[in-house]
Amino acid sequence: MVAQLVRLKLTLLANAFRRSVWQTIGLVVASLYGLAVLVLVVVAAVAGGTLDAATTGQVLTVVGGLVILGWWVVPIFAFGVDATLDPQRFVTFAIPRRRLLAGLAAAGVVSVPGAVTALAALGVSFAWWREPLALLAALVGAVLAVALCVVGSRATTTALAPLLDSRRYREVLMVVAVVPIVLIGPAFGWIAENVEKSVDGASVQVSVDGGSGAALGDAVGPLARLVAWTPFGAPWALPSAVHDGAWGLLVARLAVAVATLALVWLVWDRALARALVTPRGGAAAGAGKGLGWFSRLPATPTGAVAARCATYWVRDPRYAASIAIIPLLPVMMLVVGLTSGAGGSLMLVVAPLVAWLLGFGISNDVGYDSTAFALHVATGVPGRADRWGRVLPVLVVGLPLTVAFALVGCGVADRWDALPAMLGVSCGTLATSLGISSVVSARLVYPVPKPGESPFKTPQGATVATMVAQMAAMGIIFVLSIPTLGLALPAILLPQPALGWAALAVGAAAGTIVLVVGVRWGARVLDRRRPELLQQVMAFR
Template sequence: MVAQLVRLKLTLLANTFRRSVWQTIGLVVASVYGLSVLFLAVTAAVAGGTFEPALTGQVLTVVGAVVVLAWWVVPVFAFGIDATLDPLRFVTFAIPHRRLLAGLAVAGVISVPGLVTALGAVGVSFAWWRDPAALLAALVGAACAVALCVVGSRALTTVLAPLLDARRSREVLAVAAIVPMILVGPAIGWMASGVEKTVDGATVSVSVEAAPAEAVAALVGPVAAVAAWTPFGAPWAFGSAVHDGAWGLLAARVAVTLGTLALLWRAWDRALARALVTPRGGGAAGVGKGLGWFGRLPATPTGAVAARCATYWLRDPRYAASVAVVPLLPLLLLVVGTTSGAGEALLLLVAPVVAWVLGFGISNDVGYDNTAFALHVATGTPGRADRWGRVIPVGVVGLPLTVAFALAACAVTGRWDVLPALLGVALGTLGTSLGISSAVSARLVYPVPKPGESPFKTPKGATVATMVAQMVAMLLVLLVLLPTLALAAAGLLLPEAALAWATLPVGVVSGVAVLVGGVRWGARVYDRRRPELLQQVMAFG
């Protein structure tokens, strides 16, 4: 049974090369990227183990703990990201659940992330190539770490399946996952910019630039000491314990690892047995009261589209992910400014960035409609009503929000002199991004997660198509904004207040012009390509 499930997973993986050109390109790009990261990690580990074995062991423990934690947490937030071997698909085959359990565990490694993790775990073990005993212990720890990754991931998703099956729970988790994903990068940069350690009772600041090895040791050492006692970092610390001759410590780490693995296996076994006997339901959402936005907006084609899009932005986690980013942008820019030396001045970018994020959010609205787009075709919704209906909800919220962020940025930084230029750039960005998105979304449609799926799920073959479409849209926005940006830069660099004030009307007028022109052009393309758009969207399903 194990061999059969492995062959099935390999067959599914091989079939991705035959489904479409985009899927083949996406898989190749993902594989090349994974192998590149793998090569760099293994090379760094071997080099570090040669010159700084103690420090390298600490770094491997911390990084390995993060890898195991990611394997456990990401599938919970991105529920349904890989359902190729969903246990519920085997309910009617009467397979003993223990055999199914073993087969699913081994087949869980057959994927790009799984293979990269397995090869990386084995590769970094050769950091101890000078010490055969430590190398053997590290290889055993690598096998245990990969087992913890796969079994822990499957166990948590199976145990939490009844909760995650509820659509509202998935929506809350999906939006909540945005926060750590955005803040993890700035947090790492802040910690790496400078650390403190205590020497002879005195607190000494250690600069990464001044003494990299000492700074890394001061930062990583305490974290590694704690992580090595957790199930996430214990298997990665086998090699360090043997290298240091700490056999008692090795026994404790082995006990933590094997004990956790046994508990996870037992929990997965029970949850899988329960799921095979009582499969979970469809997770339908509760029925709301009233007409919502449909009762508040005019009963016209434009009003109907606007009401549905407003409902999307409030209730669909795929749109809510974009909204959740907005409150975090000031904090993100503040951390980046602090670590880079730019200071609070970087907050002046928050208004244009918020305007761009909101405007770009409708650049693939047709793709997000999925099968609901058939209603537009069946009812003959005019292109003008469709385009304006998608713009209005974003514009109504985005306009005051952009102005508020611009005023707040000037108040925090004390740079009220740049307010006219900042408003011109921000409002111009909002109008331009909305106009370009209205035009692009009628021409370039790419696969996105289906309604009800995790917003982090990447449809097969969609990676390259998404990158191309988004790159085209961003380049068009930047090209159209060049005159406004140039005028704003001149107003900031030159002692002429008139240039800064001139940026405001130029930005507003150009933004409105691009918005109106983009909506009209997009409406004409939409009316002409309506059947082709529906065919594309249906093909994504």
């Protein structure tokens, strides 16, 4: 059964190369990028182990702990539950649950991230090539680390997936998700500050000791010893214990890693057992009153599309991610600014980020429509009405919100002289993002969770396709924003108030032009590709 599931996963991965050209390009780019990172990491680890094995082991413990933590946390809030081998698809086959668990765990390595992590874990183990016993412990730790990555990721996503069917739990998790993001900046700032202090304090001894490894070891050592006692760092710290001759410490760290693996396996087992007998999905039927936005907007094609899209933004949990993070952006920037010494000046970045998030939020609206897009095709909704209907709700709400964030940012940073430039950049970014998104959503459609499904679920092929589409759209938005940025940055940094007013005029004019041209272009593309878009959307079912 394990071999059968692995072959099935390989077949699905191979079929991704035949589904579309964009997925093939994305998989090739992701594979080449992963291979480059893999070679760089392994070469650096082996070279560091040759020069100073003890310090290299400490660095690998910290970095390896972050890798396992990332495997556990990132899929929940970024990519979601891997749906290529959805366990609920195997309900009617009556496969014993433990065999299914083992097969899904082995198949979890069959992916670009899984393969890169496994090869990197085995490759960095050869940093201990000079000590056979330490190398053996490193290889054992690498196997445990990869198992913790895969099983822990499956356990967290499977266990939390049912909670997302409740809107209240979804909102709480969205807030909780941002807490680690807020702490990333201060954590890295604290680490960098302590490393700098340690290096400066040890600089006098470097000439005596004959190398800089001691300074780095003094900086990373305390953190590595702490991480080594956590489930995330314990498997990576096994060879360090062998190197130091601390056999009791080796047994303790091995026990932590094995016990954690057994615990997450048990959690995954219980969560999978519940998932196999408790179907998820299906939107809850609510007791709606009235027609909502449909009774408030004009009874025209544009008004109908705008009413439906406004309902999406208010009630569809799949849009919750881009909305939930907006109120927390000022908090994140303020915390990062205070801990990094930049102060309130980072608040100036909030308004452009909010504008970009809101504008880019409709870049895959056709994909989020799912089978409802068939109504647009059957009724012959004009492309221009479709495009403006999707843009107007975001523009009506996003423009005052962007202006408000620009005012708050300038007030907190005490840079009222930068207000014209900030308004130009922010409003220009909002209009430009909406214009580009109007074209992108009519040209590039990628899989998204279906209506009623968990928003953390990732359909087959969605990760790579999403990455390609978003990178292309972000690149175009940045290029079109260069004229405004070329005026706004000198106006803010020098400062030059005259350039700020020029940036406001250029940003408003350029954004309006891009918005109008983008909507018209997207409308023509939509009218021409309507059958192909419907075919793509139906293929995602």
